[in-house]
Amino acid sequence: MTRPRKSPILLLDGTGVVPSRIAHRLFFSSSSDKHPLLIASTPGTDPNGVKFDLYDPTTWENPFVRAQELFGRGSEMESEGMKVKCGSEGDTNETPTEMDTAADTTTPLQQFAAASSPSTSRKQAHHTKGTPVMIHSIYLTAPNSPPSNAHVHSHASRTASLAASDEQQRAPSPSPSQQASLLMQFVDYARLKHGTRRFVLQSSSAMEPGGFSLGRVHAHLRELGQRGEAEWAVLRPTWCQQDFEQPCHVRSIKEEGKLYSATGGGKIPWVSADDIAAVAVQALTREDAPNTEYLILGPELLGYDDIANTLSSVLGRKIVHVDLSSHALEHRHQSFGCSEEHSRLMSSLDTAIKYGTENRTNDVVLSMTGSTPKSFRQYAESMKEIWV
Template identity: 80%
Template sequence: MTRPRKSPILLLDGTGVVPSRIARRLFFSSSSDEHPLLIASTPGLDPNGVKFDLYDPTTWENPFIRAQELFGRGSEMESDDMKVKVGSSLKDTMEESTTSMDGEGETTPGSTMDVDMQPSSTKASAHQKTDDSPVMIHSVYLTAPNNPPSNAHQHSHSSRTSTLASYEQQQRAPSPSPSQQASLLMQFIDYARQKHGTRRFVLQSASAMEPGGFALGRVHAHLRELGQRGEVEWAVLRPTWCQQDFEQPCHVKSIKEENKLYSATSNGKIPWVSADDIAAVAVQALTREDAPNTEYLVLGPELLGYNDIANTLSSVLGRKIVHVDISNPALERRHQSFGCSEEHSRLMSSLDTAIKYGMENRTNDVVLSMTGNKPKSFREYAESVKEIWV
């Protein structure tokens, strides 16, 4: 009897802070048989053997070829065996990625693969058969990844996908600008839907980025317009500032070496949200049967300013941590010292100004209503990773 075709879910930058958590949830979820996981990640961390670089369009075909190799007609028996093998290596890779995020910023290329899976462009399955009806990718999780291996430090409010690179790596070159990232993501959306028939796209944006505005706001508007024309199913996640931002080298360095946090937010409040809660909402948007066709403002459970964060860290770490409120030009220089481009540094400075004047002073029940679980508090997060600031 012919078995039903599988319709994979594709994660861009699947080893990043939020996507790696999505990957763990998807792989062990009840929907994994119908919608297996396919990861397109940075070189060196590619559990599915997919070499993909958003900034190199010649690699965009690879995930779709790999989906056909793993899940096409004639590959069903092999794909089950690979699921076991890749599952083990995926779990190891994700754990390794998480371990590196809990450390001092070093990311070790994945070396735990127990099956030889080369890029789709260079090695096809031994059991691959020609199929005139290619496998359709069910949905794509879109992010704005950094251009590896440099500058993965940048604040995850705008990309939320970074794996933490070493300080030396971060110094090599300026990060891609938000404008470049947005343009390439829109081009990839059109490529995937027009050439490969992909229908659902879930974008990881940010609370400060209104549809049609700067950076990922442009991608948001593009998806909404396509959705209104009935050409795609879509969702946009707009998480507020992420608790895991404090694992970024700029914060880890100042907390460990100076007992200080720097911002230009003054007394502004933020509903800090956990990357785990963002991932839980994302899984629902990627897998639910009905098309979301909406945006989700993903917020944490409490409003905390940087002074509150410093006080919580002081309590958790057993030493005094203070918040230093600096000027916007000083903040821009600080971001640039860690390798950010001028455009990105100006963006981050403007977001701190928006926080200062109350833009993030809000909460909601999106995490609870979408997942059935209450969002995690900042103290819970800080207690779980406190060793990185010691």
């Protein structure tokens, strides 16, 4: 019997901190194989042969060609190794057990790369005419350029501006307006040329629909949904705990015992990238179209002074918060390769925090995933070796 053709999920910037966690959850889910996983990354960092660069439209066709090769007509002859499964709602938080991981020490992305390498897929794919396989949903991010192995993509453009170590010589990152325009063009390309219906955008809590940067993409998706032309969800996570793994923070904590911001005494409900990923999987895989936004917040309100105190306790040495002026923060961002527009954006976000825009909590993580969001102390305890 011929199996029904599969409709894969495509993750843009699949090696980013949040998308890689989404990939991990999808890879180890065992409830369904109707939505296998495709990972697209900037050339040079991709794990499975899908070369994709948002800033180079000549690469936009590649994921759709790859989907047809792997999951199109005739691909029902695939090997067991190609069954990269994506779970249904309620089953997408499944993770490997200690026994599972003991049997195979490779990472999920390495396993996927081995299963879907170009040589493997050529043996398994049978090129026949007919309706192309449809990509079910696409996870949209605004990746940095040129590529970095350190980016988090957790909150607005902070990742793009601060991802590189200052030893590296880097070109300024694309502006937020350039990223937004390209993402909207890619959405229209995917839905009009290839029939993709669902788009899940990783935006941020600071970006209202129709506002600057990813807020424009948010408004575009909502308008498409209102016209019945797309299914959509927008994730609006607050500032991410994994931001403190960025080289700029790691270096200042290790070498100076300092954290820098322009937030004053403002509070933030810091959220884990794992919790963002758990919500994202639900939005990508649930049967019903989400057609809404999710404000994704952590369980507690902490200012940078509180973060410094927690790190001091975990590390056993004094860490202090240095509260900069907005102008000084702009210069700091630029020293890490951030454009002037990004620098102004980041400074404005810190100023907004100072005046209370992030002073809020909710139950979105719990209601969407059934799990309590992780605390900052849990995160710090698990990662303390990187700041020693």
